[in-house]
Amino acid sequence: MKRALITGITGQDGFYLAEYLLGLGYEVHGLARQTGLEHIRSNLLQDVPPELYQRCQLHAVSLDNFPGLYRLISKTPFDECYHLAASSFVGERLADGYQTIQNNIASTHYLLAALNEFQPKCRFYFAGSSEMFGRPKMAPQTEDTPLNPRSAYGISKVAGYHLARNYRESYGMFCGVGILYNHESPRRRPEFVTRKISMAAARISLGATDKLQLGNVEGRRDWGYAPDYVKAMHAILNHDEPKDFVVATGILHSVADICEAAFSHVGLEWRDHVVTSETFYRNEEDVPLVGSALKIEREIGWRPITPFKKIICQMVDADLARLKQPT
Ligand code: NDP
Numbered sequence: 001m002k003r004a005l006i007t008g009i010t011g012q013d014g015f016y017l018a019e020y021l022l023g024l025g026y027e028v029h030g031l032a033r034q035t036g037l038e039h040i041r042s043n044l045l046q047d048v049p050p051e052l053y054q055r056c057q058l059h060a061v062s063l064d065n066f067p068g069l070y071r072l073i074s075k076t077p078f079d080e081c082y083h084l085a086a087s088s089f090v091g092e093r094l095a096d097g098y099q100t101i102q103n104n105i106a107s108t109h110y111l112l113a114a115l116n117e118f119q120p121k122c123r124f125y126f127a128g129s130s131e132m133f134g135r136p137k138m139a140p141q142t143e144d145t146p147l148n149p150r151s152a153y154g155i156s157k158v159a160g161y162h163l164a165r166n167y168r169e170s171y172g173m174f175c176g177v178g179i180l181y182n183h184e185s186p187r188r189r190p191e192f193v194t195r196k197i198s199m200a201a202a203r204i205s206l207g208a209t210d211k212l213q214l215g216n217v218e219g220r221r222d223w224g225y226a227p228d229y230v231k232a233m234h235a236i237l238n239h240d241e242p243k244d245f246v247v248a249t250g251i252l253h254s255v256a257d258i259c260e261a262a263f264s265h266v267g268l269e270w271r272d273h274v275v276t277s278e279t280f281y282r283n284e285e286d287v288p289l290v291g292s293a294l295k296i297e298r299e300i301g302w303r304p305i306t307p308f309k310k311i312i313c314q315m316v317d318a319d320l321a322r323l324k325q326p327t
Contacts, residue, residue, distance in 0.1 A: 003027040005078045007063070007111070008085030009056065010036035012187040013127070016036075017082060018056055018231040028056040029067075029076065031085060037316045048109050063107035073114040075163040080237050083111055089191070090131055097152020105163070112167045112175070120173055123141035123237045125243045126164040128179040129157045130222070130248070130289045140292040143179070143244050149224045161244070168242050178229075181248040181291045184311055187224035187316030188257075193255060194223065198315035199264045202323055204273050205266035217256040222290040225264045225306035239300055249304045250289025261312035266320070 004021050008014045009030025018028050028054075033038070037060050040053045063066035063085050085107065087100040108126065115122050133141045134150035149155045161177055168175040170241075188195040193214070200212035232247045256270075263270035296302045 001025060001027050002079040003029065003077065004080040004082065005029045005031065005072075005076075006082045006084060007031040007107075008083075008127075009053075009058070010040065011084060012185055012226050013084050013233075014232055015052070015185075015187055015320045016185065017233060019052060019170055019233065020056055020227070020230050021200055022052070029078070030056050030058050031061045031072070032058055033062045034060045042100070043112040052069070060122050063103050066110050069107075069110055070114055070132045073111070074118045077119055078122045080123045080125070081111070081115060082127075082233060082237070083108060084127045086127065086153075086156070088129075088153055090151050090306070092152055094152050097155075100152040101156045101159075104237055105159045106155070108163050109162040112163055112173070113266065114173050116167060116173055120171065123174040123176065123242070124164065125233050125237050126160055126175065126177045127157075127233075128177045128244070129154070129159050130179065130181040130291060132157045132161060132179060133289060136287050136289065139287050140248070140250055142292045143246055165244070169205070174237070174242040176239065176242045177244040178233050178236050179244060179246045179291070180191050180232075181222040181224060181246075181289065183226045183229040184313050184315065187226065192314060194312065195319075197258050198312065199254075199319045200273070201259075201262035201266050201268065201270075201283070201316050202319035204263075205268060205320070206323055207325070210273060214255060214259075214274055215276065215278070217259065217274065217276060218254055220252045220254045220288050220290075222251060222288075223253055223258075223308060223311070224304050225311045228304045228306055232296060232300075235296070235300045235302050236293065243299075245290045245296040246293055247296060249308075250290060251294055251308070252288055252290050253308050257308070258312055260310045262316050265313045265316050288299045 004026050010032045087103045131154035132147050134148040134154050149158050164175040167173045183193040203209045259270035
């Protein structure tokens with residue numbers, strides 16, 4: 001039986017990856033902050049089936065708890081380590097991003113150094129991001145597109161990517177990087193636009209509120225489905241060679257498309273309920289962030305399966321179910 005360690009197991013991807021690996025017969029260990037563990041124990045994570053985390057071995061270790069990471073890595077051998085934990089607020093002002101840069105880079109470096117010291121054969125997955133391209137000069141982006149990050153988060157991801165590449169090239173570790181574009185699900189955190197819209201469509205359809213404030217609804221992104229994307233992570237670590245792969249749908253949708261899919265799913269016209277406000281505007285790129293997943297399809301056979309509209313409708317249905325749950 002293979003043993004995997006997932007950092008960030010309480011997050012969206014951590015949940016789906018744990019579910020997927022358990023289904024493949026893995027022994028799954030997860031790192032979580034004390035608060036995250038408390039949420040699991042008191043069943044505060046929204047509609048998480050309790051048995052999922054009961055089937056994992058959870059360790060209360062924060063990213064900045066180096067002695068805790070050291071103890072775990074020095075004692076328990078892992079076949080695969082998926083490093084998903086990160087502060088990941090793209091909208092944060094660069095000048096406020098000290099914690100993001102510090103935590104994300106230091107934890108990746110520390111994890112790699114500890115694995116290299118105690119279990120150099122453990123395969124390491126780094127959660128890269130399309131934000132590493134920041135303001136790209138060409139579209140679609142590929143593994144060869146120059147990195148041009150424009151946020152504290154993007155900068156921390158570029159540094160993590162270079163750390164993983166250096167441990168691969170200098171120490172021969174199996175470090176695979178997935179450069180993932182936005183991916184969504186009913187477990188997306190509420191601050192992200194897809195989830196803001198799915199929650200609002202659900203609430204408005206039940207008469208709990210009437211309006212939703214958004215920024216530029218013409219903003220476009222490459223949105224995929226989290227359960228599809230965690231399969232790519234596993235495939236990257238189980239490939240013959242450690243490499244970097246763009247994981248994307250290659251299709252752009254606008255925020256207005258999300259509104260259309262979400263509101264029409266509950267029989268509403270989104271234009272009657274969405275108010276745009278400059279407070280929520282983000283500067284849009286001249287060249288859109290859209291990825292080419294040709295390399296991972298050619299070399300590994302992975303490709304996204306779930307269509308955009310189905311993802312959004314599933315998110316709205318899940319938010320409706322949450323709202324209808326007795327409190
Ligand atoms: P989430 O925000 O849902 O989850 C992040 C996880 O990281 C949570 O478990 C969180 O714990 C944990 N975490 C954050 N800070 C710390 C810390 N200081 N110590 C310990 N744990 C911490 O993200 P996703 O699951 O969506 O994403 C997973 C990874 O993939 C992230 O690295 C993200 O940057 C990257 N990524 C995601 C994309 C997406 O569209 N979802 C796109 C590209 C990359 P807690 O529950 O305690 O907050």
